[in-house]
Amino acid sequence: MPKRRGKGTGTVYQHKASGRWCAELHVGFDPDTGRPKRITAYFPNRKEAEVWLSEQVARYHKGLLADPKAITLREWAEGWLHRKAQEVRDRTLHLYRQELGYALPSLKEPHLPDPLGQMRLQEVQPTHIRTALDALAPKLSPRTVRKVRQRLFQLFEEALSLEVVHRNPVAPVKVRAAPQGGRTGRALEDGEVQALLSALDQHPDPRTALALRLCLALGLRKGEVLGLQWGDLDLEEGTLTVRRTWVHNGQQGVTSLPKTQTSQRTLPIPHSTLERLRRYREWWKERLGGPPPSDAWVFPGNRGGRPLDLNALNHTLRRLAQRLGLGRIRVHDLRHTYGSLLLSRGASVELVSERMGHANPTITLAVYRHILERERREWVLDPEDLVAPKAQA
Numbered sequence: 001m002p003k004r005r006g007k008g009t010g011t012v013y014q015h016k017a018s019g020r021w022c023a024e025l026h027v028g029f030d031p032d033t034g035r036p037k038r039i040t041a042y043f044p045n046r047k048e049a050e051v052w053l054s055e056q057v058a059r060y061h062k063g064l065l066a067d068p069k070a071i072t073l074r075e076w077a078e079g080w081l082h083r084k085a086q087e088v089r090d091r092t093l094h095l096y097r098q099e100l101g102y103a104l105p106s107l108k109e110p111h112l113p114d115p116l117g118q119m120r121l122q123e124v125q126p127t128h129i130r131t132a133l134d135a136l137a138p139k140l141s142p143r144t145v146r147k148v149r150q151r152l153f154q155l156f157e158e159a160l161s162l163e164v165v166h167r168n169p170v171a172p173v174k175v176r177a178a179p180q181g182g183r184t185g186r187a188l189e190d191g192e193v194q195a196l197l198s199a200l201d202q203h204p205d206p207r208t209a210l211a212l213r214l215c216l217a218l219g220l221r222k223g224e225v226l227g228l229q230w231g232d233l234d235l236e237e238g239t240l241t242v243r244r245t246w247v248h249n250g251q252q253g254v255t256s257l258p259k260t261q262t263s264q265r266t267l268p269i270p271h272s273t274l275e276r277l278r279r280y281r282e283w284w285k286e287r288l289g290g291p292p293p294s295d296a297w298v299f300p301g302n303r304g305g306r307p308l309d310l311n312a313l314n315h316t317l318r319r320l321a322q323r324l325g326l327g328r329i330r331v332h333d334l335r336h337t338y339g340s341l342l343l344s345r346g347a348s349v350e351l352v353s354e355r356m357g358h359a360n361p362t363i364t365l366a367v368y369r370h371i372l373e374r375e376r377r378e379w380v381l382d383p384e385d386l387v388a389p390k391a392q393a
Contacts, residue, residue: 231294
């Protein structure tokens with residue numbers, strides 16, 4: 001009698017009919033029929049099949065893998081996030097978990113009720129997805145609901161490609177489109193900009209004040225400002241280079257590469273801001289007894305070795321906005337104001353895209369469409385002006 005294959009073992013072989021490579025993991029036997037239960041996936045080559053199988057064997061012996069007929073949506077989501085951790089940055093992975101967590105609350109807090117997450121993966125129907133997304137609509141923006149749908153679609157698409165499910169239940173479910181232009185933010189009016197700049201000059205903490213000024217004067221992202229080191233500033237030439245960003249990975253602040261390749265950029269510093277940066281450097285010289293090292297944070301936190309807390313700029317800006325009667329302003333709105341001011345003063349879309357560190361000008365067009373449309377309406381050419389007689393001197 002042939003020896004039974006043990007649980008948590010597998011094999012890789014080439015499927016004769018299709019030529020594809022099959023990875024097969026043995027996960028036990030059906031108690032009723034005695035027939036073996038397997039997880040099977042297909043790949044274009046042997047190497048990919050072997051890599052997948054070794055990962056699944058390791059997960060099985062850690063208790064992270066279940067019978068494909070019994071695995072729940074939450075368990076599959078955890079596995080999908082685990083695999084994505086090898087492909088994306090910590091910050092992106094944190095966002096993925098956050099977005100999925102709206103539909104599958106137990107991903108965030110295991111004790112929370114999670115009716116969708118507790119369902120078996122193979123039993124999830126489009127109606128279940130529809131119900132879950134509809135429940136989120138009153139609480140979240142259309143843009144966020146679309147992100148939740150996108151993540152659910154991705155993890156089911158992986159299950160489909162691995163033949164764990166026979167169709168993607170998210171595919172037929174549509175959600176309302178986000179408003180035109182998406183969440184662009186608020187651009188401050190000229191008077192509001194002046195009031196805020198004056199308030200920043202009077203603020204007692206030069207770190208948060210100057211960091212917020214850089215967001216407004218150079219269009220920097222919050223993480224780009226906090227990630228600055230003194231070696232990134234050339235205060236003689238008057239330039240600032242974005243080389244890294246300081247982000248939260250879901251547990252703590254960490255350094256990361258800028259958002260895109262074009263986000264790594266060198267920017268000219270406006271004269272008024274340059275003068276304040278020079279005075280700020282002198283302020284640090286007095287405190288340190290010498291110039292700050294090139295690898296020191298420009299805006300250090302109260303605890304050594306780390307930049308300011310990511311929420312410090314939010315708190316300072318919120319208090320200033322309330323005192324000035326400016327309403328609700330986010331730190332990102334300062335960046336949006338910078339882009340709006342450039343465009344309204346005649347800068348080209350290509351220049352604004354370069355200064356903002358957008359991946360391409362198409363993003364700039366989408367974000368600032370409202371300003372460009374207003375500028376187009378103001379450009380009116382009357383042919384009569386071309387033939388009207390000149391006034392006699």
